[in-house]
Amino acid sequence: ETGVTQTPRHLVMGMTNKKSLKCEQHLGHNAMYWYKQSAKKPLELMFVYSLEERVENNSVPSRFSPECPNSSHLFLHLHTLQPEDSALYLCASSPDVGRGQNTIYFGEGSWLTVV
Amino acid sequence: AQSVAQPEDQVNVAEGNPLTVKCTYSVSGNPYLFWYVQYPNRGLQFLLKYITGDNLVKGSYGFEAEFNKSQTSFHLKKPSALVSDSALYFCAVRDNFNKFYFGSGTKLNVKP
Numbered sequence: 601e602t603g604v605t606q607t608p609r610h611l612v613m614g615m616t617n618k619k620s621l622k623c624e625q626h627l628g629h630n631a632m633y634w635y636k637q638s639a640k641k642p643l644e645l646m647f648v649y650s651l652e653e654r655v656e657n658n659s660v661p662s663r664f665s666p667e668c669p670n671s672s673h674l675f676l677h678l679h680t681l682q683p684e685d686s687a688l689y690l691c692a693s694s695p696d697v698g699r700g701q702n703t704i705y706f707g708e709g710s711w712l713t714v715v
Numbered sequence: 716a717q718s719v720a721q722p723e724d725q726v727n728v729a730e731g732n733p734l735t736v737k738c739t740y741s742v743s744g745n746p747y748l749f750w751y752v753q754y755p756n757r758g759l760q761f762l763l764k765y766i767t768g769d770n771l772v773k774g775s776y777g778f779e780a781e782f783n784k785s786q787t788s789f790h791l792k793k794p795s796a797l798v799s800d801s802a803l804y805f806c807a808v809r810d811n812f813n814k815f816y817f818g819s820g821t822k823l824n825v826k827p
Binding site for chain 1: 756757760764813
């Protein structure tokens with residue numbers, strides 16, 4: 601139990617589907633993140649939210665749409681994805697995006713396969 | 716440019732032997748350094764971090780890491796490896812602008 605819960609753990613979707621990944625953190629943190637993990641590549645930071653406000657968007661295609669309704673929940677809405685988007689999507693949280701010594705805590709990840 | 720390098724894709728070690736997983740970084744200013752472990756089909760778990768103070772940091776599961784400022788390294792170590800330590804290990808650095816940079820990961824194989 602990491603304090604960061606992601607659902608679903610596995611998702612298979614077609615290129616024309618619309619789906620969403622959900623993340624919930626139970627740690628009282630103010631910052632939440634989406635990362636993409638592809639095989640043999642460094643972790644890619646996608647989005648950062650601080651107190652429900654998006655503070656970073658790392659040139660992510662618009663077919664990925666984040667939503668942060670409150671500081672405990674983060675969604676990643678997916679539509680018209682491509683097969684190369686298949687990866688492990690990791691949600692994470694930290695106490696505060698603005699303090700360097702803060703530790704970032706990850707969820708178990710959502711395995712996404714686009715067919 | 717800020718970066719983290721894990722020069723070994725894979726490290727093999729026999730159970731009971733000491734292990735080292737290497738990490739070097741390039742970050743402006745004073746870095747905050749982290750190690751994470753990822754078991755198969757799981758997310759990343761925090762192991763330990765260096766913020767300031769003693770260069771030798773102790774973390775979870777008997778792991779420790781040594782910060783070497785002159786060599787800009789933060790190698791992960793354990794005196795006696797266990798088969799259950801087999802996993803993917805990630806080094807990360809957080810710069811003074813509060814951005815995290817992760818290495819590409821090192822797969823540790825501990826054989827009985």
